[in-house]
Amino acid sequence: MKYWLVKSEPFKYSWDKFNEDKKTFWDGVRNYQARNNLKEMKKGDLVLFYHSNEGKEIVGVAEVIKEFYQDPTTDDTNWVVVDLKPKHTLKKSVTLEQIKTDEILQHTGLIKQSRLSVMPFTEDQFNRVLLLGGMG
DNA sequence: GCCAACGTTGGC
DNA sequence: GCCAACGTTGGC
Numbered sequence: 001m002k003y004w005l006v007k008s009e010p011f012k013y014s015w016d017k018f019n020e021d022k023k024t025f026w027d028g029v030r031n032y033q034a035r036n037n038l039k040e041m042k043k044g045d046l047v048l049f050y051h052s053n054e055g056k057e058i059v060g061v062a063e064v065i066k067e068f069y070q071d072p073t074t075d076d077t078n079w080v081v082v083d084l085k086p087k088h089t090l091k092k093s094v095t096l097e098q099i100k101t102d103e104i105l106q107h108t109g110l111i112k113q114s115r116l117s118v119m120p121f122t123e124d125q126f127n128r129v130l131l132l133g134g135m136g
Numbered sequence: 137g138c139c140a141a142c143g144t145t146g147g148c
Numbered sequence: 149g150c151c152a153a154c155g156t157t158g159g160c
Contacts (some may be wrong), residue, residue: 032143033143114140
């Protein structure tokens with residue numbers, strides 16, 4: 001199983017909205033590196049949900065329930081989506097501030113490549129987020 | 137609102 | 149194939 005992190009601006013699509021919807025297809029990815037990451041997601045993989053701009057914190061964990069397929073919001077076959085459903089809400093959000101100063105998490109793409117919207121996490125990094133999020 | 141980082145586009 | 153110009157993202 002693999003681990004990932006996706007970003008969303010809460011203004012556009014928040015964790016709360018995601019929980020109301022019960023599931024969503026992850027659309028709007030228009031960057032090849034992020035797209036390639038989407039394509040590598042397998043059913044059952046766990047995905048951290050990060051609020052960018054507003055909040056700047058990891059708020060929950062989602063699960064991949066359907067692997068990649070053509071993005072229904074465009075005819076351009078370059079772009080794909082995956083289906084996600086909410087799994088856990090973190091007891092405590094893990095803030096960017098914490099991530100930047102944490103020995104394990106400061107090495108994640110969130111810090112090193114701040115513009116990438118879909119990125120892989122290692123198991124260690126993933127577990128560290130759960131621990132800091134009060135889910136350990 | 138500004139700016140750094142970085143991806144993409146297009147002229148040559 | 150290089151590189152300048154431009155656009156977008158996201159932190160501050």
